[in-house]
Every structure is written in C-alpha cells, then in structure tokens.
Amino acid sequence: MRAMPGKTLYDKIWDAHVVDEQDGEAILYIDLHLIHEVTTPQAFAGLRANRRGVRRPDRTLAVADHNVPTEDQDLGVDAVQDEEARLQLQTLGKNVAEYGIEYFPMGDVRNGIVHVVGPEQGRTQPGMTIVCGDSHTSTHGAFGALAHGIGTSEVEHVLATQTLRQKKAKNFRVRIEGEPAPGVGAKDFALAVIGVIGTAGGTGYVIEYAGSAVRGLSMEGRMTLCNLTIEGGARAGLVAPDETTFDYLRGRPSAPKGGGWEMAVGYWKTLFSDDDAVFDREIVLDAAQIAPSVTWGTSPEDVIPVTGTVPAPDSFATPDKRASAARALDYMGLAAGQPITEAKVDVVFIGSCTNSRIEDMRAAAKVVEGRRVADGVRAMVVPGSGLVRAQAEEEGLDEVFKAAGFEWREPGCSMCLGMNPDRLTPGQRCASTSNRNFEGRQGRGGRTHLMSPAMAAAAAVTGHIVDVRELL
Amino acid sequence: MEAFTRLDAAAAPLPLANIDTDQIIPKQFLKTVERAGLAKGLFYEYRFDEQGREIPDFVLNQPAYKGAGVLIAGDNFGCGSSREHAPWALMDFGIRCVISTSFADIFYNNCFQNGLLPVVLKADEVRQLMDEARGGNHVVSVDLEAQTVTSPSGAVFRFEIDPKRKAKMLKGLDAIGETLEAAPAIDTYEMKRALSQPWLEGA
Numbered sequence: 001m002r003a004m005p006g007k008t009l010y011d012k013i014w015d016a017h018v019v020d021e022q023d024g025e026a027i028l029y030i031d032l033h034l035i036h037e038v039t040t041p042q043a044f045a046g047l048r049a050n051r052r053g054v055r056r057p058d059r060t061l062a063v064a065d066h067n068v069p070t071e072d073q074d075l076g077v078d079a080v081q082d083e084e085a086r087l088q089l090q091t092l093g094k095n096v097a098e099y100g101i102e103y104f105p106m107g108d109v110r111n112g113i114v115h116v117v118g119p120e121q122g123r124t125q126p127g128m129t130i131v132c133g134d135s136h137t138s139t140h141g142a143f144g145a146l147a148h149g150i151g152t153s154e155v156e157h158v159l160a161t162q163t164l165r166q167k168k169a170k171n172f173r174v175r176i177e178g179e180p181a182p183g184v185g186a187k188d189f190a191l192a193v194i195g196v197i198g199t200a201g202g203t204g205y206v207i208e209y210a211g212s213a214v215r216g217l218s219m220e221g222r223m224t225l226c227n228l229t230i231e232g233g234a235r236a237g238l239v240a241p242d243e244t245t246f247d248y249l250r251g252r253p254s255a256p257k258g259g260g261w262e263m264a265v266g267y268w269k270t271l272f273s274d275d276d277a278v279f280d281r282e283i284v285l286d287a288a289q290i291a292p293s294v295t296w297g298t299s300p301e302d303v304i305p306v307t308g309t310v311p312a313p314d315s316f317a318t319p320d321k322r323a324s325a326a327r328a329l330d331y332m333g334l335a336a337g338q339p340i341t342e343a344k345v346d347v348v349f350i351g352s353c354t355n356s357r358i359e360d361m362r363a364a365a366k367v368v369e370g371r372r373v374a375d376g377v378r379a380m381v382v383p384g385s386g387l388v389r390a391q392a393e394e395e396g397l398d399e400v401f402k403a404a405g406f407e408w409r410e411p412g413c414s415m416c417l418g419m420n421p422d423r424l425t426p427g428q429r430c431a432s433t434s435n436r437n438f439e440g441r442q443g444r445g446g447r448t449h450l451m452s453p454a455m456a457a458a459a460a461v462t463g464h465i466v467d468v469r470e471l472l
Numbered sequence: 473m474e475a476f477t478r479l480d481a482a483a484a485p486l487p488l489a490n491i492d493t494d495q496i497i498p499k500q501f502l503k504t505v506e507r508a509g510l511a512k513g514l515f516y517e518y519r520f521d522e523q524g525r526e527i528p529d530f531v532l533n534q535p536a537y538k539g540a541g542v543l544i545a546g547d548n549f550g551c552g553s554s555r556e557h558a559p560w561a562l563m564d565f566g567i568r569c570v571i572s573t574s575f576a577d578i579f580y581n582n583c584f585q586n587g588l589l590p591v592v593l594k595a596d597e598v599r600q601l602m603d604e605a606r607g608g609n610h611v612v613s614v615d616l617e618a619q620t621v622t623s624p625s626g627a628v629f630r631f632e633i634d635p636k637r638k639a640k641m642l643k644g645l646d647a648i649g650e651t652l653e654a655a656p657a658i659d660t661y662e663m664k665r666a667l668s669q670p671w672l673e674g675a
Contacts, residue, residue, distance in 0.1 A: 019661045020654050023636050027654055029661055031672060039555065041505035052648070055658075067503065084503035091505050125672075135554040135578055149578050151556035153585030153647075161651045163658060167634070199490055200548035200574055233551065235577050260671035267669065299490045318595075320489040320546035327488065417553075419499045426522065436552060438494040440517050 006274025008171045009240050010206045013146040013271070017129050019163055028166045031128035032059055032145075033158050034114045035101070037092040038066040038419070039133030043156035044095040054099040055162040061123055062096045062103040064089050065113045066419050070382050070409035073107045080106075085419070099159075112385025112411040115139040115353035119223065120387055122252025126241035126268040131158055136353045136435060138229040142222035143249075144241035144271045146206070149230065170204055170280040172234065173273070175211035180287040183469040185363070186221035187355060187433070187452035189213065190228035191293035192285060195303040202234025205281065208273060209239050213287035219248040220359035227354045228435055231300035240272040292468055294340055295437045295450040297328035302437070304340060306455065306467045312336035331439055332447050333427070341465050343449065347430040348379040348460035349442070350453050351409075352416035355433035356384030358391050360453040364433075365397040367457035367471055373405035374463030380407040380422070382414040404461065418443045431459035474587035475644030477617060479568050481541025482610040483624075484531045485602040491545055492552030493579060497561040510561035532565075542569045542612055544602050549590075550579025559588045569614045571621065573598050584637050587644060589614065591621060597629045616642060 007015070019027040033056075040062075047053070054060065067085040077093070080086040089106070096103040104111035110121065115136055118124040124140045130147035131137060133155045140147035150164065158164055176189055194201075207229050209222075217225065222239045229237030239245075246265055249255045256264040273279075291305035302325075304311070313325035313336065329336065334343065350356070350364050361383060373379045381401050383389035389411055392398055398408045415422040416434035418441070424430055426445025433456045437448040449465060458468040501513030518530045526533050532540060543562070549572040550558060559582045562570065569589040583590045591614065593601070601612065601623055609624040616638060621629045640647070666673050 020657045024634075025636050027651060027657070029658070029665070038502050042507050042556075045505070050648070052652075082503070088503050088505055128672075133554060133556075135552065149554035151554055151559075151578060151582035151585060153556060153582065157648050157651065160648050161655075161658065162662075163651060163654075165647055165651065199551055200576070203548070203574060203577055230578075233548070233576060256671035264669075264671045299492075301490075318489070318547075320487055323487060324489045324546070417494075417499050419502065436492070436494070438492045438552060440498055441494050444498075444517060444522065 005278050006276040008273040008277040008279065009144060009208055009238050009271055010146065010171055011277070013127055013129065014168055016127065024167055026166050026168065027163045028129060029163055030059070030131055030158050032061070032118070032123055032130045034118055034130065034132035034137070035060060035062045035155065036065050036114050036134065037088045039152050040095065040155055041088060041091045042152050043159060046156045047159055052160045054101065054159045057100040059162060060101045060159070061118065062092060062101050063111055063114045063117050064092060064106050066413045066417065068106050068412040069420050070412050070414050070422060073410045076105060076107050081421070109386035109390060112388065113353045113356060113413055115227065116356060116384030116388065119143065119219070120252070120385055122249055122255035125249065125255070125264070126245060127271050131164060135230045136227050138235065138237050139223050139227040139353055141226040141229065141237040142219060142239050143245055144238060144268070146236055146238070148235035169206045169235065172202060172205035172207045173279040173282045174207055174209050175282065175284045176209065176213040176287050177211040177284060178213055178287040180213055180290060183454060183472050184290055184292055185452055186217055186224040188290050188293045189287070190225050191295070191300070191303045191450065192290045194228065194232045194300050195293070196283060196285070197232050199231060199299050199301040200233040202229065202232040205234045206236045206238065207232070207234045209237060211284070214239060215242065218359055219244060220357040223357065224354055228300070231435060241268045292452065292455050294455065294465055296332065296334060296340055297325065298331055298437055298439050299324070299328070300435070300437060300450065302328060306340060306465065308340060310334045310336055310338045310340060341467065343429060344464045345377060345431045345459050346428040347424060348377060348456050349415045349430055349432040349434065350380070350456050351382030351384070351414050352434035353384065353413070354435045355453045356382060356388065358388050360433065361388065361392045361397050364453040364457040365400040367454050367468060368404045368406070368461060369400050371404055371461040373460050377460055377463055379405065379460040380409055380415070382409045383411050385411050406460070415442050417441060431456045431465060473585065473644045473646060476568060476587050476589050476641045479541055479614045480611060481568070482537055482539055483542035483544050483601065483605045483612045484537040484540035485605045486531055486543055486545045487602055489546035490548045490551055493550055493555050493558040494552055496550070496558040497555065502555060502557055507560050508564060510557055511564035514561040514565045536610060539566060541566055542571060542614065543567050544571045544598060544605055547573050549575050551576035554578045556582045556585070559583050559586045563588055571598060571601060584641060585647070587641065589616060589641065591631045593621065593629050593631055600627065
C-alpha cells in the first residue's frame with residue numbers, strides 16, 4: 001500500500017506552482033496573466049504610485065473586449081462613442097506600451113473576448129496557472145490549466161510579482177457519464193450542474209469535470225462547461241488534457257514548437273487525477289437524462305429543462321430564497337406553473353465567452369439554415385474573436401445568419417454585460433447564450449433566459465423559447 | 473489599505489439571497505479609471521428608478537439607514553463578476569462590514585484587499601441580526617480583534633476568520649510589499665521552471 005493517497009489534477013498543478021507557503025497561504029506562481037481594459041486601470045495606477053514594474057510582461061497578454069462596440073472596429077478607439085469607455089481603452093493602450101505587454105487592439109483580427117483569444121492563440125496550455133480580472137477565467141480550465149478570476153488589487157499583485165497569494169481550495173469532482181441526446185450539449189450540462197449544486201454549491205472548491213460525456217466534448221464544449229463553473233460558485237473548473245486538447249493546440253501561434261512540443265506533451269500527459277485521489281465532494285450526472293436547459297429567473301441556478309414549467313416561490317426551502325424567487329418572477333414577467341415555452345422573445349443574443357466559438361456558430365447556423373428570424377425579433381450573432389469571425393465567414397455561416405435576418409457583428413463581450421451599446425431596453429426578453437441572467441445584466445429591466453446556441457437559434461426562428469429538438 | 477479594528481455603526485438589513493456584483497455596482501459605473509467616487513453607483517437599480525429618482529422603500533434610502541456602516545445580507549453575497557468595483561463602491565458609500573451566511577469566493581478575497589470586513593455568521597444569527605436591525609435601534613458593534621458581532625440588544629456572536637487575513641486587516645497591510653520580500657524565492661522558482669519546462673519561455 002502507498003503511504004500517501006494519490007493526487008487530484010488540481011493538487012498536481014497547485015503543487016507545481018507553490019513558490020512559498022506559510023500558515024496555509026501559498027505564494028503561487030502565475031504562468032499567464034490575461035488583462036483587459038475594465039479591471040486594470042487602477043492596477044497600473046497602483047504600480048506607478050508605488051514605483052513598481054511589471055515582472056513578466058512576456059507572460060501577460062492584453063485585449064480590448066468588454067467595452068468595444070461591435071461595429072466599425074477598423075476605426076480603432078475612434079469607433080467608441082462613449083467617452084468613458086474610450087478613455088478606458090486609451091488607458092489600456094498607454095499602459096501596455098509603457099510596460100511592454102503584447103496587445104491585440106480593436107480592429108486587430110486576433111482581438112476578441114479574452115477567454116476566446118487565449119486558447120485560440122495557444123497561450124492557454126495544460127498545467128498552467130492562468131488568471132485574469134474576470135470571473136470567467138475559469139474557461140481556460142478546459143485545457144487542464146488552473147485558471148480563475150481575480151480582483152483588480154490581485155491584478156496589480158500579479159503584475160508586480162507574477163504570483164498570487166492563495167489558500168488551497170477543496171477538490172470537487174463532477175462526473176457526467178453516458179451519451180447525451182441529440183441537441184443536448186455542454187451548455188445544457190453546465191446549466192444542469194448548476195441546477196443541482198446551486199450558485200454557491202461550488203464555493204471553496206475547484207471542480208474537475210470527468211466522465212465519458214465530458215471526454216466526448218470538443219475543446220469548445222469543454223470551454224463552455226468550465227466557463228460556467230463560476231456560476232456554480234467554484235472559482236475554477238478543470239478537464240484533464242487528452243488527445244482532443246493536444247489536437248486543438250498543435251500548430252497554434254504560441255503553442256510549443258519542435259522538440260518543445262514533444263517535451264510539453266510528455267508533461268501534459270501526467271496531468272490527470274490519480275485513481276486513488278480523494279475528492280472532498282463528488283456528484284454524478286447521467287448525460288442521457290439532461291434535456292436542453294433554460295433559465296427562468298435571475299440567477300443561473302434558476303434552471304429548468306425546456307420541457308418544464310416555471311416553479312412557484314413557495315417551493316423553495318428558505319425565506320430568503322422564496323423572497324428572491326418571488327422577486328425574480330416579478331422581474332421576469334412570468335407566472336408560476338407557466339410552461340417556459342410560452343415565453344416570447346424580443347431579442348436573441350448569440351455570443352459571449354461562454355458560446356461564441358466556431359462550434360457555437362456552426363450549431364446555431366445549423367438550426368437557422370433555411371429559416372427566417374420571427375417577426376419582431378432582433379437577433380444578433382457576435383463572434384468571440386476576429387479569427388472566429390473570419391473562420392465562420394470562410395465557411396459561409398455569416399451568409400446563413402444574414403439571409404435569415406440576423407445581425408452579423410464584430411467581436412467583443414457585447415450584450416453579455418451591455419457595457420458597450422448592445423443592450424436590452426426595459427421589459428425586453430432575450431434568449432441569450434451568455435452566462436448571467438442577473439437583473440439588469442444585459443440592460444436595465446432586461447429579461448435574460450440562458451440557453452445553448454442551438455436553443456437560442458431556435459428561439460430566434462420561432463419567436464419564443466422552444467425545444468430545439470423539435471427543429472432538428 | 474484601510475485598517476479595520478472595531479466598528480460601531482448602523483446596520484442595514486437586505487434579506488435577499490444571491491446578491492450579485494452586478495446588483496452591487498452595475499456595468500455603467502465600471503468605465504472609470506479611478507477607485508474613488510463609486511458610491512453613486514452602489515445598488516443603483518435598487519436605489520434609483522429609471523428617471524434617477526430615489527426609491528424610498530429601499531433600505532439604504534430610508535433615513536434610519538442612510539449612514540449605515542454595516543450591511544446584513546442573504547446567502548452567497550457578492551456572486552458573479554469579479555469586479556473589485558463592488559467593494560470599492562460599498563466602502564465609498566461608508567459600508568465597512570458585510571454580514572452574511574456565505575460569500576462568493578472572489579468577492580470575499582476582494583474585501584480583504586480593501587479593508588472591507590466580510591463576516592460569516594450562522595443562519596439563525598444572521599436572521600436575528602436582521603430582525604433586530606429592522607427595529608428602532610440599528611447599531612451593531614463589530615470587533616475584529618475579538619472576532620465578535622454584538623447585536624443592538626446585546627447578543628454577542630462570534631465569527632471565524634483566517635488568522636493571516638485578520639492580522640493584515642487589523643494593520644491595513646499591503647500584500648504586494650509582503651510578497652516582494654519573497655522575490656529571491658520567485659527568482660529561484662523561475663530559474664528551475666525555465667530548466668524543467670523550457671517550452672514556456674519565449675512564448
């Protein structure tokens with residue numbers, strides 16, 4: 001018998017990055033720091049005020065994504081009408097120039113949503129520690145990298161020291177086994193998991209996704225799954241790297257080359273949870289039982305199968321939850337007991353760091369092809385990066401969307417959080433492939449229903465929430 | 473960072489679960505390049521209607537709670553976006569302590585970077601504090617050294633906190649300065665890694 005239990009994937013990556021540890025708090029080395037315009041200006045100002053530099057500009061990559069308008073990007077920051085947003089983007093431009101950080105500005109085909117760009121460039125690699133001042137940094141866990149969001153003070157800390165002070169989290173394994181039904185994918189898995197564990201169910205944990213249904217996902221699907229990990233309260237999600245991962249990375253601009261590639265793959269193949277590793281918590285879901293999922297309320301845990309009905313506030317366990325559910329129904333303009341498919345949509349948004357990659361474009365286009373956007377519905381597609389957009393255009397997907405009446409826009413975070421001009425107006429109902437259905441998230445008074453790209457496309461062409469399987 | 477030792481202040485009850493950072497500070501206030509001045513955006517859509525008028529029912533708009541220094545909230549406070557603007561806005565508004573049964577991880581971390589004390593109490597203790605804070609006397613005492621919250625009626629609740637975080641908060645210490653003292657260890661780590669994982673260099 002071994003004296004020591006095996007290690008989880010999280011344990012292995014953690015152990016490989018501890019620079020120093022005292023009283024349970026580690027100084028953890030950070031391999032990749034992704035930055036964007038919104039959560040960095042105060043961090044750079046802090047560096048300057050304290051006469052500190054950026055320790056590893058070569059391990060830092062900047063993009064412009066949160067604020068950018070999704071048209072006329074070839075004009076650069078001049079395309080930004082909002083003065084405050086323009087100043088923030090200009091500030092990022094100055095900061096990266098001063099500290100020598102690589103930057104893909106607006107209009108550069110490599111620019112896009114930070115969590116699309118990192119993987120696409122091959123910057124994101126297995127076994128790395130990756131941070132960004134954005135909670136959806138969990139996305140990069142799809143590669144078997146320990147990746148999570150940080151606040152601006154921590155951004156400053158990483159810029160100055162290339163490390164982060166961290167306490168180790170607990171290990172949580174989510175196994176999804178079996179074969180999903182046609183029309184059911186990573187987004188449905190993720191929403192189903194949050195529906196089971198709740199938005200705080202993962203707090204204090206790092207979640208490793210395993211099981212045959214997870215293995216069967218493409219890298220795009222795994223990114224969607226890991227992206228939504230934060231909505232279940234866990235800062236980071238992980239999928240052990242495998243051939244799917246290596247195939248995705250091979251040949252990308254920043255992926256290892258030549259002999260370095262062979263060495264890297266050799267190391268990456270050691271990144272898995274040992275058979276005898278101990279998890280603090282584990283759940284198992286049957287993929288075959290997961291239906292296309294949608295949210296009805298204002299928290300990602302407010303999730304039901306598309307075949308379901310809106311729940312009654314009385315059905316919740318605690319007074320706070322009952323109050324929140326009642327508030328959510330009122331905000332969403334829905335009644336308890338109503339089939340969710342009765343909800344008519346005004347806007348359809350296909351985009352965000354959750355679902356704006358090429359596979360998402362293809363899944364939506366497949367449903368849209370040969371159909372028209374329903375009368376009175378505004379439908380938009382916002383590809384995750386300039387390169388995704390170019391690839392989709394090469395495949396003719398833009399023509400499919402445009403012929404159906406969709407807007408085909410330029411990349412950015414866009415209506416996921418409405419920092420740019422893409423916003424809902426009060427009372428508008430939106431079928432959205434994004435990650436948060438919070439009150440006001442997509443615009444004050446806007447009503448968000450989260451779902452997969454295929455489901456959002458189906459809502460666009462029927463004018464209401466619908467089970468995409470009826471259209472396949 | 474501002475030190476936190478002891479606070480005697482009015483406490484405002486906000487009995488909702490899953491209050492996310494989009495509620496605490498909506499997107500339109502994130503375009504600033506400053507840390508200061510975010511109080512105007514705190515709970516903006518709870519405090520103001522679409523015409524920008526105060527919504528009198530909202531707890532922080534009620535005269536009794538206008539100078540509140542403590543917020544008592546439902547489960548999972550601060551979930552969602554990592555925006556540190558959330559603790560900045562709370563601090564700028566005058567709130568130095570949030571009490572809940574649980575906090576989201578990133579928000580919880582962000583609090584300690586800014587001298588905003590997040591206090592986790594048991595569900596029945598939070599409920600009692602909320603009930604008392606709704607009454608005529610809203611003043612609670614938060615003592616970080618002793619790790620206690622004293623309710624308006626004098627009930628004392630003890631809370632747990634990581635000793636390192638507590639020590640830093642009591643002194644208002646800057647984490648970067650402390651980490652930079654470990655610079656030789658970081659140098660050594662980088663040298664070893666450059667040998668064992670050379671593909672990571674020159675990316």
